[in-house]
Amino acid sequence: EAQVTQNPRYLITVTGKKLTVTCSQNMNHEYMSWYRQDPGLGLRQIYYSMNVEVTDKGDVPEGYKVSRKEKRNFPLILESPSPNQTSLYFCASSRLPRNEQFFGPGTRLTVL
């Protein structure tokens, strides 16, 4: 089954404790992206990747890092999480940037 998976689905952590949210897709898509969803703000892009070893900032990259060492994986790294990063995070992938994006199930992160 074609899908985008994210782990963990739920995470509660404390300020400053480094964490990684994994994202993996099995559709051989070149393009992958991370979004955060906040009430009243819709989805905002954090980082995206056009292909392996090619990443770029989205609209709200501050406080986040990503890497794309393999085509299927695109982890999101919070080196020192802060409470304002409490949000719902979605990973997405598509064959090309202009195509329909397939979304993962989401990761609800709470930073205390």
Add this chain to the structure above:
Amino acid sequence: AQSVSQHNHHVILSEAASLELGCNYSYGGTVNLFWYVQYPGQHLQLLLKYFSGDPLVKGIKGFEAEFIKSKFSFNLRKPSVQWSDTAEYFCAVRDDKLIFGTGTRLQVFP
């Protein structure tokens, strides 16, 4: 930079009522337009998309949208909503990247 406006933040309807959700984007050129739906507790799923051709686009579950270039609009419609349509709906425009509107929460009561 491109932006997307969804004018209706919260819509409440009874079953069988007709639905129209507004979506406007800020400037023209070649854009790809999408409507995504997010059912409670779930991830976003594509309802329909417009790349080119017939400006009236049919999507899943009886939804359709009309691209009106002169108005920079891509409104979503459904003639008769069901309780199961309760969800949040996002319009999105792809320019050099995918830009989402803030979403419209639709509640349908039996």
